[in-house]
Amino acid sequence: MKTIQVAAAVIQKEGRIFATQRGYGKWKGWWEFPGGKIEPGETPEQALKREIKEELNTVIQVGELADVIEYDYPDCHLTMYCYFCQVVSGNLELLEHESARWLAKGELDTVNWLPADVDFIQKLKNG
Secondary structure, three states: OOEEEEEEEEEEEOOOOEEEOOOOOOOOOOEOOOEEOOOOOOHHHHHHHHHHHHHOOOOOEEEEEEEEEEEEEEOOOEEEEEEEEEEEEEEOOOOOOOEEEEHHHHHHHOEEEOOOHHHHHHHHHHO
16 A cells, blocks of 8 residues: 655634645645645655645744654545644635635544544544
């Protein structure tokens, strides 16, 4: 089984977390933290800055590593590095996602998260 390594941004503002809805592919319509694949030679932090610039036309500051998620999908193993992040400049413009929402902790269960994100959502709600 192939392994995919991704970095995910847990962008926070005023007690809320930014969630995006996939606009393409097998998991279209499901919700996730924005981010993407780590390219060869990149650190997770570098990949995250690049992906957020590409997907949301926004510059972020990557902060503390919140969690590393290991999840087996039917066709691959996912390793996801989740970082707390802040917006430095830009307006989180949706260039690839279908939709986005700012969710308070009590609202995190109101969207259909990708399976790999579910355990981390529980940690955020309890933390």
